[in-house]
Amino acid sequence: MTGARRQRQPESATAEREVVISRVIDAPPELVFEAFTQVRHLSRWWGPEGFTTTTRFFEFREGGVWDFMMHGPDGTDYPEWITWTEIVPPERIALLHGESRDDPNSFESTLAFTPHGTGTQIVMRTVFPTKQLRDEAVEKYHVIEGGKQTLNCLAAYVAEIAPTAPITVEKEGP
């Protein structure tokens, strides 16, 4: 903690531990929702360009598990373990996301699908157990995402001194 950090108070109990990402997709909620419900769909889009997944186990239901390996374009493998805590078609999916069943650092994401004109707005809200874990996830996913190891030091450094406000990224689809 630095003096600079303490100046800002979190806006809510979870504000400094969460990341909110939203996107509008030009398709009805039923169809967007469906893309989250089966491996044959998920394997086509999960992860950035160049990533693939190998699924060991998949059962889409509340309490069900998706146990899979994510393969980065540089050949690195990342174990992933997801369990769904709430499924309300075609409106809402809540899931717990970690590296393994017993991962103490797993975090919860909720995905809300709402009609937006002729399309669907997805709002993904992720709440980490602590601010530190949020910062670590930001850093970890940075490493995963680009495999750009040279930026690690800077990412870690920035995460350490960055402000405590929630990170909100708005991006609209084409």
Add this chain to the structure above:
Amino acid sequence: MARAATTSDAFNAIAEPQRRDILALLRAGERPVTDLARELGMSQPGASKHLRVLREVGLVRVRGAGKQRLYGLDARGLRPVHEWLGGFERFWNESFDRLDTYVQDLKQARQED
């Protein structure tokens, strides 16, 4: 010699190693320029130039304390850098790009059925 203060954004400001050193020192708390210059083995005018750049891009703020001027971190200036680097958001934004493309294909396939 410090480089000329030509930068206008946080990305350029932290590209300079000595300015990163200053930010790293300020993480521990506010300091007067003389302290910073001594710790980093810079001249005082050199340190002052770097501090001016860092202030201009909103990474550092200054306040008077008696006869001293104390420099401290103003981490709000790093927010754009943090967001740009933020791998979690990029991971999901890129995933959602692919989701979008995939869902469009799905939509078209269903309409053809």
